[in-house]
Amino acid sequence: MDTPLREPTFxxxxxxxxxxxxxxxxxxxxxALSDGRLSLRPGTLYGALDRLxxxxxxxxxxEETVDGRLRRYYRLSPTGDATLAAETxxxxxxxxxxxxxxxxxxxxxxxxxxxxxxx
Amino acid sequence: MSTLERRYxxxxxxxxxxxxxxxxxxxxGTYLDLADPRRRWPSVADAADLVRGxxxxxxxxxxxxDLAPGVRLAALxxxxxxxxxAGFWALVEQYPPxxxxxxxxxxxxxxxxxxxxxxxxxVAVLVxxxxxxxxxxxxxxxxxxxxAVLLVSPVAGLPRPPLLVLVPQVALGVLALAVDSHLPLxxxxxxxxxxxxxxxxxxxxxxxxxxxxxxxxxxxxxxVLLGVGVLLAVGLAMRRDWRGGWAxxxxxxPIGLLSVHILAGAxxxxxxxxxxxxPTLVGAALTVGLLGPAVxxxxxxxxxxxxxxxxxxxxxxxxxR
Numbered sequence: 001m002d003t004p005l006r007e008p009t010f011x012x013x014x015x016x017x018x019x020x021x022x023x024x025x026x027x028x029x030x031x032a033l034s035d036g037r038l039s040l041r042p043g044t045l046y047g048a049l050d051r052l053x054x055x056x057x058x059x060x061x062x063e064e065t066v067d068g069r070l071r072r073y074y075r076l077s078p079t080g081d082a083t084l085a086a087e088t089x090x091x092x093x094x095x096x097x098x099x100x101x102x103x104x105x106x107x108x109x110x111x112x113x114x115x116x117x118x119x
Numbered sequence: 120m121s122t123l124e125r126r127y128x129x130x131x132x133x134x135x136x137x138x139x140x141x142x143x144x145x146x147x148g149t150y151l152d153l154a155d156p157r158r159r160w161p162s163v164a165d166a167a168d169l170v171r172g173x174x175x176x177x178x179x180x181x182x183x184x185d186l187a188p189g190v191r192l193a194a195l196x197x198x199x200x201x202x203x204x205a206g207f208w209a210l211v212e213q214y215p216p217x218x219x220x221x222x223x224x225x226x227x228x229x230x231x232x233x234x235x236x237x238x239x240x241x242v243a244v245l246v247x248x249x250x251x252x253x254x255x256x257x258x259x260x261x262x263x264x265x266x267a268v269l270l271v272s273p274v275a276g277l278p279r280p281p282l283l284v285l286v287p288q289v290a291l292g293v294l295a296l297a298v299d300s301h302l303p304l305x306x307x308x309x310x311x312x313x314x315x316x317x318x319x320x321x322x323x324x325x326x327x328x329x330x331x332x333x334x335x336x337x338x339x340x341x342x343v344l345l346g347v348g349v350l351l352a353v354g355l356a357m358r359r360d361w362r363g364g365w366a367x368x369x370x371x372x373p374i375g376l377l378s379v380h381i382l383a384g385a386x387x388x389x390x391x392x393x394x395x396x397x398p399t400l401v402g403a404a405l406t407v408g409l410l411g412p413a414v415x416x417x418x419x420x421x422x423x424x425x426x427x428x429x430x431x432x433x434x435x436x437x438x439x440r
Contacts, residue, residue, distance in 0.1 A: 023145065024152040041165065042149040043172025046142065050179065069148035 005087050008038060012048055013057065013076060013084040020061035020075035023049070049074060057083055122159050124151055130166055133173025135180050146172075181423035189365025191299040192351070195306060196366065197373060198246065198258070198295035200344050201288060202310035204336075205239030206317030208232055208284065211332055223278045229329070231272045232280035235288070238264040242295075243310040250307055251300035262292035283333045286404060287341075287376040294373060334380050341377030344370060368418050372411025379404045 005013070008030070015021060015029035026049075027040050040048075052058040057080030061073040076084065120128075127147045131139055134146075150165060161169070178186050212233040215224040225231050238261035246254045265288050272279035279285070348370050352363030375382065383395035383403035395403075 023149040027149070027153065041168035042146050042153070043165075043168035043170075045149075046146055047172050047175050050176070051184075069151065070144040071148065072145055 004090065005083075007034075008040060008044075008048060009052065010084075010087060011038060012040075012045070012052065013080055013087075016058065016074060016076045016080070017084060020073040022064075022071040022073050024071070026074070052080070056080070121151075123154060123161070126159075126161055127151070127165075127169070130161060130169040131173070133170045134176050135173075138176050138180065178419065181419045182425075183365070183419050183422050185361045186365045186419065189362040190294075190297050190369055192362050193348075193366035193369040194295050194297035195299065195302065195309065196344060196348060196351075196370060197291040198242070198298055199309045199313045200340060200373070201239055201261075201291040201295055202243040203313035203317040203320075204284075204288060204291075204340065205236040205243070206314035207321045207332075207336060208280065208317075208329075209236040209240065210318050210321035211329060212236060216328065225277055230278040230280050231268045232284070232329075235261065235265040235268045235285070239288075239292075240314055243314040246298065246302075246310050247307045250298075250302055254298060254300075255296060258292060258295050258298065262289060262296070265289050265292060280329050281333060282404070283337065283380060283400070284329055287337060287373055287379075290373040290376050290408075294369065338378045338381045341374045344377070345374050348374075365418075368415055371414055372407060375407035375411050376404060379407060382407065 011030045011033050012026060014033055015026050018029075021029065023042060023045055027042070027045060030038055030040050049058060053060075056077055058074050059077045059080075061075040064071045064073070124147060127150050128143065131143050131147060134143070146169075150161070150169075154161075154165075175187070178184060212228045212230065215227070215229040216222040225233065238257075242254065242257045242261050245257045265285055268279050269282070269285045269289070271277075345367070348363065348367040352367050355361070355363040379400060380395065383399045386395070386399050386403060
């Protein structure tokens, strides 16, 4: 699986980090994690789950039938866990770097540049 | 089974049969969980999602996961080529034949083609500053403008560029509709650089009316596009990335249409007749237009035959097919 992860992939793995989930629950969790910005549809979700399974990041946990409907639960594999942790660390460092730059700028206002340098 | 479920299952036929058997209940169950209980028909977005998912799964089953990225790569190359040609033809449009020649013109321009070329130049700017939906809408508008120039001009009695020029532009435009929404800045700059390059290229050399220029410029552009595609394919394949190969396969139709004058010449007289007849040109264009798109499913089938494993288990549920 190519890194950096795309946002839907990152959020699906994040959703599964807490506990194994079925497709409907993953869709709800991804919507909550993204503050409603990302609304996955089942065709897209199951395609993503197939790719994540192919890449060894997600595994089948168990199957249940609820109200006559088949539900498969998915969980993070150890590789998926490590990939999510590495990606989160990468994003955290980026956020820290950006935050430090922005904080420094707000403390020390930008001075206008002088043309021609020192005389 | 409710009416809604039956309709979702009908749409599920977009998926391969064995995948439907393994995953159909789960997918339809999730759609039903999400749907309003009073709903009787799947929404348009759900229908599009199912068809897209089914197509993606068919490609995956054929071992052609990299086809979609390949099409997106081809779309960028097609858009860049279309922008180059638009820049070039925009220059040709600025030099209409003198009034004493008695050749009909379109206001201060050579023909109605200026409408299409301006639409393409707008696309080249938009892909740089507003990638995504705005660009795709503009590409669709440019394709429609090109088709309108082709169809409406003869009816209105106005001069238009020859079919030799307009047909490959439409083919490039249709492919450009698949352009990626998340291109890095250097890639987004390619179309506008190509458009300016086309205009400068036209200025640097002497170019005459559409017909003569088209016979010189279009096959050369097609060859350059093929060369760039092959180089990319080889370079990416060295990293075990097969996008470039699919891009070349997808680009064969517009490349063939750009080179239709050469192909028709080869039919009219071995070695390439300098002036292929009009019926031969039309016949060659129709052959390329029909055979070119057929190469893609043939390549997918070949990939499945070479790399497919019919007994492979479903990656998610583990069921053997």
